[in-house]
Amino acid sequence: MADFLICCRNLTKAYGHRVALQGVDLELGRGRIVGLLGPNGSGKTTLIKIFCGLLQPTLGEVTIDGQAPGVYTKSIISYLPDRMYFADWMRATDLFDLFSDFYADFDRQKAMDMCRALGVNPHDRVKTMSKGTKEKVQLVMVMARKAQLYLLDEPIAGVDPAAREFILNTILTNYNEEGTVLISTHLISDIERVLDEVIFLQNGRITLHNSVDNIREQEGKSVDALFREMFRAMPMEGGGF
């Protein structure tokens, strides 16, 4: 078992001329709940996609549990993308079958229980589900795994504040406690209370990586307040004001 769960060295990703990540160095331990915070377009999704092997970095390297992204790392990562990924004809149970076949750490019974708790009928066709219900199904699939690393890309962006609480509680009561949860979001106040540490990402660079307790102690303010301060002070890039 590698010392750090995630280890990045000079991680850089450019899409043509546009640089999305610029020399990111990062080490993340196990058993942590980490907030990946930053404004839209700061590189959060790019970083997560590199971790789960959907993108190759332009420069630098990343290891998850000591290995470069590949079959092994995919087997220990549970990834919640920021969009729907299932075909309409599927039922939730079809997806549970698929996950049972491919992920040894998927707990089908737990998935069925979570569906019941969230008021989702897993035998319904995905086509007939509302957007919120689809998001719940996707969350159930991701959290019913006993993964080493949960990568949750904007899990609460699309839902109303009441549902946010519900989703956060689902995450908190179901994740594998030896594993690390990385949650990307720009809605900080909603998730601040659950975080152990935070990473601030801006224009593809990490501007802050610290534990929430340290931030409160050293800065004397909440993460949300610090975030607003840091990012309000910055003029819009190219905006000229």
Place this chain on the structure above:
Amino acid sequence: MLGKLLKYDFRSVSREFMLLWPAALVIALVMRFTVFSGTGSESNQLPDLVNVLVVLAYFAVMVAMFVIALLFIIQRFYKGLLGQEGYLMNTLPVRPWQLVTSKLICAVVVTVISCAVAFLSMILMIPLTFQDIFNIDFQSLWKNLADVFPDMVLLLVELALTMLTGLVASITQLYVSMAIGHLFGKNRIVGSIVAYVGIGMALNVIFTLGASLLSALNIYNWMDWNLNYTTGVHLVLWLLIVSDAVLSVVFFFGTTYILKNKLNLE
């Protein structure tokens, strides 16, 4: 892991074709007892219009079957690996070549079964009785063929290989074109079409050059073969098999390379 991928890809095959294939056969059977029911006009009781409609229905089903098969092959790859579903499939703990192989096997099976259904439906349409079939003198048929082509078995194997490699090359050409199109940031579909046409044109040039090179070298005389008709046929078939196999390999690994290194889902 490939087996598990195939299991899910074949589920989508059955969802798409489980009605279509039997429907084609049933329509063929209906035609056998209506349009082709007798030789004399007095035994054909149905008005002409109905006959025309049944024939039209048959051709519509055949065309639909192959169009659906082609669209299925394209969509299962494009949507399944490069679209939204790609977020699911490309994060499964499998290698890119396994993803592509699974889609490829499904595509080959869908095409082969569709051809078999088309062939079978033609046989069903013709009002042969069992007696007619038993009366066909297969032995002398085979013997006559074997007189013209002494190595009939080898030829059949070569023909089957030619069709198979040709099919695999055509499908992987579609795949690699879509993968190349994926490299175009915004106009991915246009990029795919351009890539497909571009590859087709490049192949055309290569094969024309190759053919003229072969004839310029006057390869038959040069090798001093005792050239007869069948040797020529074998030679042409093996040329096709080898070139299609090479193309398939190039297209396949081009596709997996892009999936592994250049994937950029929207």
